[in-house]
Amino acid sequence: QKEVEQNSGPLSVPEGAIASLNCTYSDRVSQSFFWYRQYSGKSPELIMSIYSNGDKEDGRFTAQLNKASQYVSLLIRDSQPSDSATYLCAVALFGNEKLTFGTGTRLTIIP
Amino acid sequence: GAVVSQHPSRVICKSGTSVKIECRSLDFQATTMFWYRQFPKKSLMLMATSNEGSKATYEQGVEKDKFLINHASLTLSTLTVTSAHPEDSSFYICSASPGVTSGNTIYFGEGSWLTVV
Numbered sequence: 001q002k003e004v005e006q007n008s009g010p011l012s013v014p015e016g017a018i019a020s021l022n023c024t025y026s027d028r029v030s031q032s033f034f035w036y037r038q039y040s041g042k043s044p045e046l047i048m049s050i051y052s053n054g055d056k057e058d059g060r061f062t063a064q065l066n067k068a069s070q071y072v073s074l075l076i077r078d079s080q081p082s083d084s085a086t087y088l089c090a091v092a093l094f095g096n097e098k099l100t101f102g103t104g105t106r107l108t109i110i111p
Numbered sequence: 112g113a114v115v116s117q118h119p120s121r122v123i124c125k126s127g128t129s130v131k132i133e134c135r136s137l138d139f140q141a142t143t144m145f146w147y148r149q150f151p152k153k154s155l156m157l158m159a160t161s162n163e164g165s166k167a168t169y170e171q172g173v174e175k176d177k178f179l180i181n182h183a184s185l186t187l188s189t190l191t192v193t194s195a196h197p198e199d200s201s202f203y204i205c206s207a208s209p210g211v212t213s214g215n216t217i218y219f220g221e222g223s224w225l226t227v228v
Contacts, residue, residue: 043204043219043222044204045219097207097217101155103154104154
């Protein structure tokens with residue numbers, strides 16, 4: 001059974017610190033990995049996508065992928081209160097737009 | 112950038128009636144769109160894959176006769192919840208992608224809150 005697992009949290013991080021979000025997936029053939037941010041009552045918003053092993057950085061966000069360990073993470077540097085949201089990890093087969101979502105991690109940045 | 116729009120954003124309907132939700136890709140064509148449902152504090156669950164010009168593909172456990180999907184053009188897919196019941200109350204979200212040219216980036220609509228009373 002294809003699964004994507006995340007710690008549901010809540011995860012509380014002081015403002016300015018690094019927030020670390022983790023995700024594991026069970027389907028070894030997965031090739032595309034995404035992190036979405038979802039504010040309460042709103043639709044998910046794409047934060048990062050990653051397809052190759054290693055790190056990918058975009059501003060304050062860094063996605064890390066380790067296919068051997070079937071693990072993908074998201075680091076948020078210099079956390080801001082506006083980063084408080086639920087972060088969803090999503091996985092897909094390459095070129096397949098059907099996403100399998102994790103349950104999401106609720107992140108709270110404490111001012 | 113690519114935008115996916117849903118309408119209505121909120122709808123209240125009486126139990127037993129049907130309600131239609133539209134999903135439009137505003138500046139790209141999408142041969143495939145996806146419909147998700149999300150209950151409060153839960154993750155998104157894929158309901159079905161909407162295919163332009165052909166029948167939708169439903170996920171296991173999703174009733175195709177209850178959740179009618181029509182993908183009549185390359186920019187529009189509709190989800191009709193038929194004979195709605197209170198347990199159908201949920202947040203319905205569609206997604207679409209411009210395809211390989213965008214790195215297969217997937218865009219979500221704003222979502223539609225359905226309340227069945």
